[in-house]
Amino acid sequence: MSGTILIENEELSVEVHPLGAEMQSLRTADGRDFLWNGDADWWTGRSPILFPIVGKAPGDRIAIDGKTYPMAQHGFARRRVFDLVDRTVSSCRLRLDSTEATREVYPFAFSLVVEHRVDGRTLTITAEVNNPGDNPLPFGIGFHPAFLWPLPGAAGKMHRVTLDNGAEPGVVQLVNGLIGKTLHGSPFKDGRLELASSLFENDALIFPEGAGTGLTYCADDGAKLHFTFENLPNVALWQKPGAPFLCIEPWHGMAAHAGGTAELVERPYTVALAAGESMRFGLAVEIRE
Template identity: 55%
Template sequence: MTDQPTTVTIGSGRLRATVSSLGAEMQALSFDGVPLLWHGDAAFWGGRSPVLFPIVGRAEGDVIAVAGRRAAMAQHGFARRSGFRLIAAEEGACCHELCADEASRAVYPFDFRLRLSHAIEGTVLRVRAEVENLSDGVMPFGLGFHPAFLWPLPGCAGQGHRIVLDNGAEPVVARLSGGLLTDARGPSPFTDGALVLNPAMFAEDAMIFPEGAGEGLTYRAESGPGLRFRFENLPNLALWSKPGAPFVCIEPWHGMAARKGAGPEIAARPFSVLLPPGEGRAFGFSVEIV
């Protein structure tokens, strides 16, 4: 059970963010008082910016396994539904921590520490996750971010919106079947690194780019401010919305949904991290108003 969630607001000047202790999830992001983050209307999707751990995506039958030991685990893991402890807060930054407990060990048999930090510097928001393996054995996991931003952006109704990859690539797209990753790959929806968003793109769920999307992109309309993203140690990218919903999720991941028919082992999931005992890994993204 978790305590009643609390929130902390960080930032000064033009960019501000509010973060909840439930899931260490960002609840709001605004620039000059204008919201940029999806507000979590459950009529479409109740999330806003969850962190995904220790799996990204779904497991077949919602069952995972570690070295043959099976347990039930819902899509995207348990961190987003867990109460984090606020361990540091100041005007421009905060840090929340989640550690293994009896409930987590029942489904994921590791001692771990997960720290989520949010920091604002001028017009840049930085979000960082640090995972530590405090167990005696190798710890498999996936880690991902799932922030949802308004679409259309404020003041940009009626305009086309684009996502442009920094590397100018045209990565192939993977799709899900029943929430599981298939081996099929489709032609890239990007042309010279640019994709014009269309709600019809999401009729078959998320567009997933296992490789090649690079370490940064920009999301913007034809005019007005845009959002420039940078990714750290997050090789996979997903774009998701619900047809007709006024948001788009820009999701950098290290790890993906289970492959269809590949079994329940976390270690067998594409891009899973296999973290040796006593070691840690960091992952992060930044958003700059441009």
């Protein structure tokens, strides 16, 4: 793919594009690609980085101390070109810094550094947010990778998600893209969820808390994808109904509450990063046979 950065080892190869620091492929040495291909007939995303908000804002506007600013769903980082700051055979680091253009819609100084690294059969993606300013930096951040459904070699087989903690976390529903007020019963049973497109007829399944720090996505036979999350308390699962992918999305931050305020600091799970501080968030996926 033109313009992408290739990182690899003997087990995995990954392509990352500077636009959005977005992963474009995740291949094993035998040529199987586990990442969604971005087919525009369904969804052009592959693995966008969500910053400085996760989800929608009321009327696509956020408020900072009562003043409103335009902000599209999932923020602007996925539409910005990152700078390559470091690269090895098996890793790359890209950075997005605040500019005059970003301050027009998000009036803060920031630096967002995204690293992709392969180690054996594990890909780790980390995002570090730095606050070089003099005031607290409010933001939400999340990962939005889409993986093939069915997984390679698993056509026609039941697919499931299994939580490491065996929990049955409650789920919230979206109301016109915003977080509903009611916490509903869990679709998980003893930490297991058998996947069907009907689960996503009302949009994503969003688990504000309780999903834990790890899960497995797999079919009855074949490869398994095991995920671990760092500093990401919210988890969502999403499929555009009938599409051949499943998004597994760990977040720190969610959409605004339906009927609630547009103030950024009042969005659920918003981070307020102190001046001069940094904070790290991570997603790792291991391909197991």
